[in-house]
Amino acid sequence: MSHAIEFNHLTKLYTNGRGIDDLNLIVKQGEVFGFLGPNGAGKTTAMKIMTGLIKPTFGDVKIFGASIQEQFVQAMSHVGCLIETAESFQYLTAYENLQLSARYYPHVNGKRISECLELTGLTKFAHEKTKKFSLGMKQRLGIANALLSNPKLLILDEPLNGLDVEGMLDMRHLIKKLSQEQGTTFFISSHLIHDVELTCNRIGIVLNSRLVSVDHTEDILRNFSSLEHYFVNEVERNGRA
Numbered sequence: 001m002s003h004a005i006e007f008n009h010l011t012k013l014y015t016n017g018r019g020i021d022d023l024n025l026i027v028k029q030g031e032v033f034g035f036l037g038p039n040g041a042g043k044t045t046a047m048k049i050m051t052g053l054i055k056p057t058f059g060d061v062k063i064f065g066a067s068i069q070e071q072f073v074q075a076m077s078h079v080g081c082l083i084e085t086a087e088s089f090q091y092l093t094a095y096e097n098l099q100l101s102a103r104y105y106p107h108v109n110g111k112r113i114s115e116c117l118e119l120t121g122l123t124k125f126a127h128e129k130t131k132k133f134s135l136g137m138k139q140r141l142g143i144a145n146a147l148l149s150n151p152k153l154l155i156l157d158e159p160l161n162g163l164d165v166e167g168m169l170d171m172r173h174l175i176k177k178l179s180q181e182q183g184t185t186f187f188i189s190s191h192l193i194h195d196v197e198l199t200c201n202r203i204g205i206v207l208n209s210r211l212v213s214v215d216h217t218e219d220i221l222r223n224f225s226s227l228e229h230y231f232v233n234e235v236e237r238n239g240r241a
């Protein structure tokens, strides 16, 4: 069986010399993979390549065996994503925004839209225009949008951005539930190190454009008192930028 995600020598060199450099990684189906790194390390760049928003300078990503460059439609047919900020049509309601996205998926009906609103705690705001939404509500809608097609892989860039405590707990439960009950794979970047520790079962650290370490969370916590200690140790070991 193919891996959920495979990076092969993934490289993106922007004209200013920054980007990501030779990332190699395998994420298995059902894993909740945390992608950690300081500001500017290259996380969003990798996630944009994974979702076809930008092209790599060199190397490739395969999603369930399909190359993002050669078989884009097939690769993306399994993916739901939220990259950077969650955008929506402000003069449409949350429900109408999801209806627009649903047009891309023949099997997504009104029942599934309501389910996704419920899963993300938006049911009571379903018929409000998103113009009036707070950052956290917009983020919830972005996640509902990513869930809509019931994808096998969810790529989420800072999914907890703007969420309140209850929202974070809900999201953590949702991620665990989908990975355990449906075998959904997650690839998540986050600055919230404590949440990554509680949510992800494997963690990769990106520093200065390179993937410097990948470990199982339980092994990290066997050797370090917290993910934060491990992270600081990795930053020191690899030298700051």
Ligand SMILES: Nc1ncnc2c1ncn2[C@@H]1O[C@H](COP(=O)(O)OP(=O)(O)OP(=O)(O)O)[C@@H](O)[C@H]1O
Residues within 6 Å of the ligand: 014, 015, 016, 018, 019, 037, 038, 039, 040, 041, 042, 043, 044, 045, 046
């Ligand atoms: N379009 C671009 N043109 C030139 N440089 C860019 C571009 N996008 C990103 N970069 C640079 O590439 C590096 C990686 O950026 P990226 O946005 O991937 O980092 P990140 O790890 O997601 O950071 P953050 O945690 O702040 O979101 C940074 O040094 C950034 O300045």
